[in-house]
Amino acid sequence: MKDIIRQLVETTGPSGYENEVRAVVQKMLKGQVDSMKVDALGNLITRKGQKGQDGLTIMLSAHLDEIGIIATHIDERGFVRFTSVGGVHPRNAVGGRVRFLKTGQVGVIGMEPNQSATSVHGLDKMYIDMGASRRADVKVSVGDVAAFDRPFEDLGQRLVSKAMDDRIGVAILVETMKQLKATPHEVVGVFSTQEEVGIRGATTAAYGVDPDLGIALDVTLTGDTPQAATMEVALGNGPAIKVKDSGMISDPRVVAWMEAGAKRARLPYQLEVLSGGTTDARGIQMARAGVPVGCLSIPCRYVHTPSEMVDYGDVQNSVKLLLALLSKPVKLA
Amino acid sequence: MPMEDTKTLLKExxxxxxxxxxxxxxxxxLERAWQPLTDELHTGRLGSLHARKHGLGKGPRPSLALVTHMDAIGLIVTKVNEAGLLHLDQIGGIDARVLPGQLVTIHTRTGDLPGLVVLPAAHTLPDDAASSAPTLPNLRVDTGLRPAAARRQIQVGDLVSFASQPLELDGDLLAGHSLDNRAxxxxxxxTLRLLQSRKHSWDVWAIATVQEEATLFGALTSGYALRPTLAVVIDVTFAKSPGTPGHKTYDLNKGPTLDWGSNTHPKLLAELQTLARKLEIPFQDAVYAGGHSGTDAHFMQVAGEGIPTAILSIPLRYMHTPVELIQMKDIERAGRLLAEFITALDxxxxxxxxxxxAANGEAQS
Structure with missing residues (x-):
């Protein structure tokens, strides 16, 4: 599975520009699912299984997009000014490298002089240096998007890269759709767009799919680093079953079903309350007359930096848990 | 006294x-309370309660929805620490200043436990914490359980609710938690109670929505599912209390407020005002700022193809604390106004x- 993860995280796809990532997923799932289509907002909607007598339409959602930047101005000397696409924190940007989607070119992020060694400027006082000495040599136009550029590192049990948020969820969904054999459900695997800019893809995908049950697959924060904010989730303790985040309250019936499934399959899991941030589950829950939802979270350190870290065991256990859950009829208490 | 029924229900x-x-x-x-007052009762997909009282008109009848959220703010366990004390996050917006010393109930998988919200000793807190109002990250819940027992019985995600009991005060005042929005x-x-002895041609939906304090998704999804012709959202507003600014608060015991703003259909509001004046039911004019009423009306208005929506509010003191306070008389007045309004719908x-x-022939003049 590490090859799948490497391929996904090393592809560039900021919100709204998910084409290349989507093409990678389409290739991975070719011949592995019953159907695949791309909807109006670019969501890749894959289906497997028939809704039997005890079955439901279950939507799983992992977002294709990653945070990135968009060029706003190029000056005479070729320095590119930019703003963020999704939640890019200035302190994670300085010294970073970005790769432009259109040309594949890399630039480095510099910052206007700052007397303080402990604070950073906002993004408006940063620029991208493309290594050019004049504007004519820069092949970047206003509106071009780029994502952070950082290679995949396999540390053994732990994996590090940019865009683990949420390519790790994408990898888990790809693997789940591939391995899923007998299911009483119609399983709809949605690879959604524009999550980082307001859960826009999953919201419309859920309206279109009209599922009976929804589960988002996304990363969550951890409390297992020095002086971390209080949170019991830790890397390596298993996938996290979300109870609540700041934009969504999981349906208690879905939480109970997921926990029971993990216990039955003897898989490790953690319960998660996340104080800041939300996922595609929010978009699914609000669709039409409402959808019972939950979220399977992959614990991840350093979220929204170019070095997001996950535990490989958590990743493998996520696939196992999803397969266990999807292979049996669902009775929501 | 018939209003006593409603008061008894509210205290429950x-x-x-x-x-x-x-x-x-x-x-x-509410299922138990509304079953005898309505003709149909079912639970929506996110848990909102939908109760319909049929009108006398020929079908398909238009409907007016009374939209009131039934959920309450509270706390949720984020960690059980080495000492067995609980760390907390909020569900909805809690005013953390009033939390230390409160009695709470922890709802565990194996049953309810009593607990106390405690503020750790000043020397264990960040430097500025001792002299300022406490914030949620610095508060704990003590259940008295030994650490091992606490960790065995209590899990991340367990809910913590206020344990304060209803308190009746002189002058028909009622205090307690969750009066936002159970008042x-x-x-x-x-309103449903009064309609039992009246003839009305429209259907009435009484909708008790979920998740208003967190996402407003109850109103959004019930609006989509039921598509009422009109909606009146009923929620609480800030009542005057000592020291509150007059231009942001309303009087207790001077009737409900009828609220202006962009979630409000101006002509529906005008009809409610006209009727209240005609019946001499006191009400207060209120305006909400910023285009967002902060109520279920925000999403009810845009559910489906759009629903004309008005907002009626009950003034309440000490919002989002365990000692919210209302005047029963305001509930009675609001119920009477809505029952009369529904009776008059034709x-x-x-x-x-x-x-x-232009359709009204006014643009041409």
Whole structure:
């Protein structure tokens, strides 16, 4: 599975520009699912299984997009000014490298002089240096998007890269759709767009799919680093079953079903309350007359930096848990 | 005294939890209370309660929805620490300044436990914490359990609710937790109660929504599912208390407020005002800022193809604390106004809400 993860995280796809990532997923799932289509907002909607007598339409959602930047101005000397696409924190940007989607070119992020060694400027006082000495040599136009550029590192049990948020969820969904054999459900695997800019893809995908049950697959924060904010989730303790985040309250019936499934399959899991941030589950829950939802979270350190870290065991256990859950009829208490 | 029924129900409602996303306890009370007052009752996909009282008109009848959220703010366990004390996050917006010393109930998988909200000793807190109002990250819940027992019985994600009991004060005042918004659920109940002895041609939906304090998704999804012709959202507003600014607060015991703003259909509001004046039911004018009423009306208005919506509010002191306080008389007045309004709805009522002035023949003049 590490090859799948490497391929996904090393592809560039900021919100709204998910084409290349989507093409990678389409290739991975070719011949592995019953159907695949791309909807109006670019969501890749894959289906497997028939809704039997005890079955439901279950939507799983992992977002294709990653945070990135968009060029706003190029000056005479070729320095590119930019703003963020999704939640890019200035302190994670300085010294970073970005790769432009259109040309594949890399630039480095510099910052206007700052007397303080402990604070950073906002993004408006940063620029991208493309290594050019004049504007004519820069092949970047206003509106071009780029994502952070950082290679995949396999540390053994732990994996590090940019865009683990949420390519790790994408990898888990790809693997789940591939391995899923007998299911009483119609399983709809949605690879959604524009999550980082307001859960826009999953919201419309859920309206279109009209599922009976929804589960988002996304990363969550951890409390297992020095002086971390209080949170019991830790890397390596298993996938996290979300109870609540700041934009969504999981349906208690879905939480109970997921926990029971993990216990039955003897898989490790953690319960998660996340104080800041939300996922595609929010978009699914609000669709039409409402959808019972939950979220399977992959614990991840350093979220929204170019070095997001996950535990490989958590990743493998996520696939196992999803397969266990999807292979049996669902009775929501 | 018939209003006593409603008061009894309200006291029962503010004696249970039913935090946002976990409304089963309050929904069960309302199922029992509304079943005899309505013709149909079912639970929506996210848990909102939908109760319909049929009108006398020929079908398909238009409908007016009374939209009141039944969920309450509260706390949720984020960690059980080495000492067995609980760390907390909020469900909805809690005013953390009033939390230290409160009695709470921890709802565990194996049953309810009592607990106390405690503020750790000043020397264990960040430097500035001792001299300022406490914030949630610095508060703990002590259950008295030994660490091992606490860790065995209590899990991350367990809910924590206020344990304060209803308190009746002189002058028909009622205090307690969750009066936001169960005082307004009581208004819907009072309206249904009054309608039992009246003839009305429209259908009435009493909708007790979920998740208002967190996401407003109850109103959004019930609006989509039921598509009422009109909606009146009933929620609480800020009442005057010592030291509050006069231009941001309303009087207790001077009737409900009828609220202006962009979630409000101006002509529906005008009809409510006109009727209240005609019946000499006191009400207060209120305006909400910023285009967002902060109520279920925000999403009810844009559910489906759009629903003309008005907002009626009950003034309440000490919002989002365990000692919220209301005047029962305001509930009675609101219930009477809504019952009269529903009784007066007829086949031509929707013509009065026409926003297209050209269709009204006014633009040509």
């Amino acid at each position: 409602m503010i004696s249970v939890a039913g935090l946002s996303g976990h409304e089963a306890p309050i929904r069960q009370i 307004c659920v009581a208004v819907a109940h009072e 086949d031509t009522f929707m013509d009065k809400l026409q926003l297209d002035d």
